[in-house]
Amino acid sequence: xxxxxxxxxxxxxxxxxxxxxxxxxxxxxxxxxxxxxxxxxxxxxxxxxxxxxxxxxxxxxxxxxxx
Numbered sequence: 001x002x003x004x005x006x007x008x009x010x011x012x013x014x015x016x017x018x019x020x021x022x023x024x025x026x027x028x029x030x031x032x033x034x035x036x037x038x039x040x041x042x043x044x045x046x047x048x049x050x051x052x053x054x055x056x057x058x059x060x061x062x063x064x065x066x067x
Contacts, residue, residue, distance in 0.1 A: 022028045046060035 019031075022031050042059070046056065049056040049060065
């Protein structure tokens with residue numbers, strides 16, 4: 001019983017399969033800021049990577065980028 005309670009409690013900490021739509025202008029703004037923060041971080045990390053590595057090709061290229 002203790003084990004099942006622990007499993008149920010830990011399931012709440014995993015990310016949800018989808019993100020709920022924001023309901024207020026404040027939530028929309030926070031969402032946009034988070035998206036921009038993630039993109040800025042991706043660009044920063046890609047600038048430090050070796051351009052010929054497989055990881056760079058996987059993480060840093062976008063559809064439509066010149067090859």
